[in-house]
Amino acid sequence: EDKVVQSPLSLVVHEGDTVTLNCSYEVTNFRSLLWYKQEKKAPTFLFMLTSSGIEKKSGRLSSILDKKELFSILNITATQTGDSAIYLCAVTGSAGGTSYGKLTFGQGTILTVHP
Amino acid sequence: DTEVTQTPKHLVMGMTNKKSLKCEQHMGHRAMYWYKQKAKKPPELMFVYSYEKLSINESVPSRFSPECPNSSLLNLHLHALQPEDSALYLCASSQERQGSYNEQFFGPGTRLTVL
Numbered sequence: 001e002d003k004v005v006q007s008p009l010s011l012v013v014h015e016g017d018t019v020t021l022n023c024s025y026e027v028t029n030f031r032s033l034l035w036y037k038q039e040k041k042a043p044t045f046l047f048m049l050t051s052s053g054i055e056k057k058s059g060r061l062s063s064i065l066d067k068k069e070l071f072s073i074l075n076i077t078a079t080q081t082g083d084s085a086i087y088l089c090a091v092t093g094s095a096g097g098t099s100y101g102k103l104t105f106g107q108g109t110i111l112t113v114h115p
Numbered sequence: 116d117t118e119v120t121q122t123p124k125h126l127v128m129g130m131t132n133k134k135s136l137k138c139e140q141h142m143g144h145r146a147m148y149w150y151k152q153k154a155k156k157p158p159e160l161m162f163v164y165s166y167e168k169l170s171i172n173e174s175v176p177s178r179f180s181p182e183c184p185n186s187s188l189l190n191l192h193l194h195a196l197q198p199e200d201s202a203l204y205l206c207a208s209s210q211e212r213q214g215s216y217n218e219q220f221f222g223p224g225t226r227l228t229v230l
Contacts (some may be wrong), residue, residue, distance in 0.1 A: 034218055042119075042205060042221035043158065088157055102171060103148075103207075103219060105157035 002027040004106035006089050012112045017079050021109045023089030024071040033065055033072050034103070036088040043088055046074070079113045086110050119222035121206050127228045130196060136225045138189040138206030145211035147189040148219060149181060152203040164189060165211055196229045203227075 003026045013019055025033065032050045036043035047056045049065035049072060056063050060079075065072045076083055086108040093102065119140045128134050138147065146165050150158035163171035164183040178200075180192040189206055203224045209217040 032218075036221075041203075041223045045218050045220060048218045090157075102160055102163070103158075105159075108157055 002091065002093060002102075002104040004089055004091055004104055006087075006106035006109050008109060009107065010110040010112070012114065013079055014114050015080055017113075018075065018077045019079060019111065021074040021076075021087050021089075021111070022071065023073070023106055025089075025091045025104075025106075026070065027091045027093045027104065029093045030067065031092045034090045034092070035063055035072070035074050036090065038086045038088055038108070039084075046087075076111075079111075081113050081115055084111055084113045119206055119208055119220055121204075121222035121225050123225055124223065125226045125228075127230065128193065128196065129230050130198075132196075133192070133194045135193065136191040136204055136206075136227075138191075138222055139187055140208040140220075140222075141187055142208060142220070143186075143210075144208035144220075145186060146209045146217070147183065148207040148209075149189070149191050150205040150207065150221075152205055152224070154202075158205055162191075193227075196227075198229050201227055201229045 005024050007022045011019060032048050034048045035046040037046055047063045052065055052067040060077045063074045088108045089106040090103045122137045148163050149161040151161055152158040160173050161175045162181045167183045167186060178195045182190040203226050205224045206222040207219040209219040
């Protein structure tokens, strides 16, 4: 059974701090790892990673995947109160050979950024 | 149009009621998903439709009945639910292309309460 473990489960920081969120996984026929941000409602897509060692960046957020060690990290620099959310890591494996795969989520990291 | 919409936003129903949740996307995605999310837990996959055909049913009880009338619409019919079915129901969609890895985009969800 596919498994995704995130750490820490919760994190409290002050504005301006840098945070690193961790995600380790075990999945059959790995296809991709995705990061989502969830505030009050739907998860919002952040990154999709398929290749090892290639950093993806979007503003203050960046992420990298290590397929050998089966983990990914999400970095947020110069945190703001608007970064407060649950950050979900999910992986997809192949499902019957088609490309959509099944998303298996980790339990999430609750990030709280204080002013 | 780059969003997934869901109606209603909130739904309260009794255990003997029949109701339906609706999901729509106009991104040309051919894979659509239903997830259930309980408080402080990650989303759990319920169903996957690919090209309007049900391709994954994660052993969901028959009181939940999905339907995909066309490539843009996904319904979830509810009948004889239990209070423990109260949750946030999320719809998602993704591209469906052989050999490519596709991120899922989520709708805002329907908050369901079963009395």
